[in-house]
Amino acid sequence: MTDQNDTPPIGLWLIGARGAISTCVAYGLAGIRHGMLEPVGLTTAEPPLSELDLAPFESFVLGGHDVCARDVSRSAGELVKTGILQPDLVAATASEAATYEANLRPGPLDGPDVGLADLDPRSSELGALPPLQQVARMRADWDEFERANGLARTVIAYVASTEAGRDAQPEWDDLGELEASLERGIEQPASLLYAFAALGSGRPFVNFTPNLGASPKALHALAEREGVPHCGNDGKTGETLLKTVLAPMFRARALRVLSWQGYNMLGNRDGEVLRDAAHRQVKVQHKDDALRSILGNGRDLHTQVGIDYVPSLSDWKTAWDFVHFEGFLGARMSLQFTWAGSDSALAAPLILDLARLAEFAQRRGEGGLMAHTACFFKAPLAGGTHDFHRQYAALVEYATSRMARR
Ligand SMILES: NC(=O)c1ccc[n+]([C@@H]2O[C@H](COP(=O)([O-])OP(=O)(O)OC[C@H]3O[C@@H](n4cnc5c(N)ncnc54)[C@H](O)[C@@H]3O)[C@@H](O)[C@H]2O)c1
Incomplete structure (x- = not known):
């Protein structure tokens, strides 16, 4: 591990900064710093990943974009009420929360604001700007954040609300065409x-x-051209995690799965957004794809995934x-099986893991897709297997190879 005194501060910029996951990241990180929390749920805190030269938790400085004006301490209050954040942690880390709040900036609001509340009027104005001006504003916010905090580099973690699915556009396939379309002012999703x-x-x-x-x-071409690491999509934290652990067992024992019916209930803001069919569509697709790819599409397999919004459950997702x-x-x-998990408490540590792995990759000059992070995602961008065991083995192999090359 790096000696924390030798490590320059690293930026972690959360998009969706006032949301449930970001709030758990901010208070969780502060709790680890205060010695009030153990890094439970963090893959990078356990061997073999903990043996890599990853940036220590203490080196991360948080900032972020959001389109709502709700104070982070109010988001924390909601999570205290639902039993996810402990009141003593929130009280002891008030000054870190205030520093985080001071580092937040409005982001551009994109399209219809389904399920979003307390909107910041500046976000609607930003969303109405030509796309390249929006891009310039984002970069200016990041430059200022880095200057003000003396940061060596910043990882951008995108945890904003689920967007409505859109039809693929021809310019998405070619970097030159995308750049030209942005120059012409053609609108694109905020993500x-x-x-x-x-x-x-x-x-x-x-x-x-899933955005x-x-x-x-x-965008893959852009990451390659600039030599920048990136990964996604759609964190694998609950029902899909279990599916991709269990499905390989059926496959390995040659048991024939006839039907796999999944039903999810969640009551947080994400659930409210997913109530809208256009926003739900991509999420359901990712959950279904993972299963079909492990069990095979050739046979007559019946699968179905349902997601319903049940407000009284708040952050406690039940599947x-x-x-x-x-x-x-x-x-x-x-x-x-029945899974009852706090969605945000499951997701927040993975954001810290991914930020550390992305920072590590960049520091080592590794650009492009971070294929080794597939186990964190429902729809890994580099493709490959959805089998959790094999994905985790690939992560361990990556860690082992980077230790050997030290
Ligand atoms: N919690 C999990 O286990 C899990 C797993 C996989 C994926 N996700 C995804 O993570 C995302 C965040 O989840 P959450 O529970 O924190 O949601 P949340 O609704 O609590 O927070 C989302 C935040 O994003 C903000 N936002 C919306 N549009 C924005 C924009 N254009 N720019 C900046 N901010 C914007 C909202 O105002 C809100 O504060 C969702 O898309 C969800 O589907 C969550």
């Missing part, structure tokens, strides 16, 4: 503009959401899955 702004200015980009972000080929399968002699059996 794509954030990714473009980050990668084009040499800042690693982590997309934890477009850096998925288009044009119920029913797996109907066939064994030898045609015997039909079933497995059912």
